[in-house]
Amino acid sequence: MNNRAVLFLLFGLLVLKEINGLQKRCLRCRSRGELGSCGDPFPFNVTEPEAEIGIHVVACPSGWCGKLIEGTTGAFRADDYGAATQRMCLQRPPNDYEERCAYTMWNHKKVYMCFCNGDLCNSAVKISTVPLVMLLTLIVTIWNIL
Template sequence: MNYKTIFLCSLMGVLLIKEANCLHKRCIRCRSRGELGSCGDPFPFNVTEPEVEMGIHVVACPSGWCGKSFEGNIGAFKNDDYGAATERMCLQRPPSDYEERCAYTMWGHRKVYMCFCNGDLCNSAFKFSTIPSTILITILVVVYNFYHS
């Protein structure tokens, strides 16, 4: 067995383990009112360490769809945020069109602004795009073949 075969088998094994871990999707679950709560935007915590703040929970989400809702609005005076609340949760089922978006919707007999997203801990903060694993594999194989051929 040559080194090229060992390298490619190891690389595929690591990527398969990574993909298996991504099958279990999680969401942030919390709720807070006003600017003083810990659940608002911008989300001030590292999602890998949610235990540092009371009321912030990382929960398994079988549907894979997370949500973030903004209830209430800023009153007539700019500092009047008594009715404003932010809630992050796991959705029991995805939107009917399976589209990630933000829009006004009815939730619990109230009109709220809600964002839907699909992915692991996607309701914790803004998404940063990552390099798909197939492109990463291709780049690594090309670099490896270039230096070891």
């Protein structure tokens, strides 16, 4: 295989990876207390979340994921068993398109909520370095071929 064919193959793989990355996914789960499977920090490998009951990877058309933690203000009711963590796909992005975490009101309760934009970004670990590593590999390969 000549150098141009290798370069074309690497470029094709990079483009294919980026096209596949356009479909963003979010984790969807809810649990309460320290022993819950949806807790914070997320206790599972984000590449194999479906191995745990109650954790789902869902396609997210908006590309925006959310993480909501209720019961973190210290004002627990008598029937609370600890902080509840919920991860979800947001139907639409925040008005300012900014990723952030802050206290807000949700269903008449004060909750801590995070908004993020990216594939499986509402887990504890972001996997955003993969395209950068692939791009660097491509640049080094081109540099060595030329």
